[in-house]
Amino acid sequence: MVSARTAKKWADRYRAEGPSGMTDRSLRPHTSPTSTSPRLVRRIVRLRWRHRLGPVQIGGRLGLAASTVHAVLVRCKINRLSRIDRVTGEPLRRYEHPHPGSLIHVDVTKFANIPDGGGWRYLGRQQGRRDQEATARRTAVVDAAAVRLIHPSADIGPEAWLHALGASGLTAAVGIDVVARVQPGDVVWVSAAAGSVGLVAAQLAQARGARVIGSAGGREKTAYLYEQVGLDAVLDHREGAIADQLAGAAPDGLDVYCDNVGGDHLEAALDRLKVGGRAAVCGMISGYGRRQTGPANIANAIIRRLRLEGFLVTDHIERAPAVEVELRELMTSGRLQVPFTAFDGIEQAPAALMSLLRGGNLGKTIVRPVQRSTG
Numbered sequence: 001m002v003s004a005r006t007a008k009k010w011a012d013r014y015r016a017e018g019p020s021g022m023t024d025r026s027l028r029p030h031t032s033p034t035s036t037s038p039r040l041v042r043r044i045v046r047l048r049w050r051h052r053l054g055p056v057q058i059g060g061r062l063g064l065a066a067s068t069v070h071a072v073l074v075r076c077k078i079n080r081l082s083r084i085d086r087v088t089g090e091p092l093r094r095y096e097h098p099h100p101g102s103l104i105h106v107d108v109t110k111f112a113n114i115p116d117g118g119g120w121r122y123l124g125r126q127q128g129r130r131d132q133e134a135t136a137r138r139t140a141v142v143d144a145a146a147v148r149l150i151h152p153s154a155d156i157g158p159e160a161w162l163h164a165l166g167a168s169g170l171t172a173a174v175g176i177d178v179v180a181r182v183q184p185g186d187v188v189w190v191s192a193a194a195g196s197v198g199l200v201a202a203q204l205a206q207a208r209g210a211r212v213i214g215s216a217g218g219r220e221k222t223a224y225l226y227e228q229v230g231l232d233a234v235l236d237h238r239e240g241a242i243a244d245q246l247a248g249a250a251p252d253g254l255d256v257y258c259d260n261v262g263g264d265h266l267e268a269a270l271d272r273l274k275v276g277g278r279a280a281v282c283g284m285i286s287g288y289g290r291r292q293t294g295p296a297n298i299a300n301a302i303i304r305r306l307r308l309e310g311f312l313v314t315d316h317i318e319r320a321p322a323v324e325v326e327l328r329e330l331m332t333s334g335r336l337q338v339p340f341t342a343f344d345g346i347e348q349a350p351a352a353l354m355s356l357l358r359g360g361n362l363g364k365t366i367v368r369p370v371q372r373s374t375g
């Protein structure tokens, strides 16, 4: 049974074309005016191959909808950007283990997602899921602008970027060069000189040609500063009044005081700074956690025309690359020593903080969340 309309269509065709018109014909139109032209398809494919652009960017350049570009790329069987190595354009291969525990090679210069996988085939789904969860816990996806690429070497470990080559080194450099503007021949006192900032500040002042006095608490630290670092004089604030010791170490006065401690240390400095002396006020650790009282002799700032300048390292981040280059060079040439005190296990963080405040550290205090294996 066919409709009268269909019967008429076939009858008309037989009359016009004879038996040769009696074959089925496709209903597909010969031309489709809204389809993407072959020329446009070529331009889309070229932009993908030459510039590794995604559908949104290609659409933006050619004035097309991203969905259209996506459809063309799928039709042309072109891999997603996340599945190719952006440099070579080659598809990334999943990494596979020939057997559990075997080494895998992951080429970190490839800019693409490396799909996780393979292991569960050997270990079973349950273990595979556990491994996947562990990987997710260890992995963080962050904005590239929020992280800094570091280049540790055989002689400079990654910890250095937590102190000398990180914020502590930058703080010291800003204090010495930008705020105090230490000159050759200056007499400079650095307090908390065995600490993270102080240790770099004292050695930078040495490198600038100054005569450097350091102060710290306890025999071990003062011996280290005098014998290992080679400071010109070292004061121990646990062995009597700091003002008296400073008078002995700097009988002709100070040109610069780098203050990490505040309190009695700042007061002693105000009595010793020469006319026109400078104080780079970096920190006042002796007053943290309690109400601070000002130095009783602050009037010396007027009489001796002193410049006391506080600073925050965060205002000087743009100097970080240049400072890192100089400090790294000093470290490699053995002119900058940067020991650190490490606590293993995140649960040690409160103890590490208390130790820092009580002076239990030499150099930077570092908490390592997981103890690093030495094997």
Ligand SMILES: NC(=O)c1ccc[n+]([C@@H]2O[C@H](COP(=O)([O-])OP(=O)(O)OC[C@H]3O[C@@H](n4cnc5c(N)ncnc54)[C@H](OP(=O)(O)O)[C@@H]3O)[C@@H](O)[C@H]2O)c1
Binding pocket: 167, 168, 171, 192, 193, 194, 195, 196, 197, 198, 215, 216, 217, 218, 221, 237, 260, 261, 281, 282, 283, 284, 285, 286, 287, 311, 312, 313, 314, 356, 357, 358, 359, 360, 361, 363, 364, 365
């Ligand atoms: N302005 C900034 O942008 C900036 C940036 C970073 C740090 N800071 C400041 O710089 C200072 C040093 O920081 P850091 O990270 O390098 O710490 P740190 O010097 O590594 O550790 C603090 C040291 O201060 C000493 N100290 C603590 N209480 C003291 C007291 N009552 N009298 C004398 N010394 C005392 C202790 O050393 P001893 O055993 O030798 O006494 C302790 O080891 C801090 O005040 C910090 O707040 C400022």
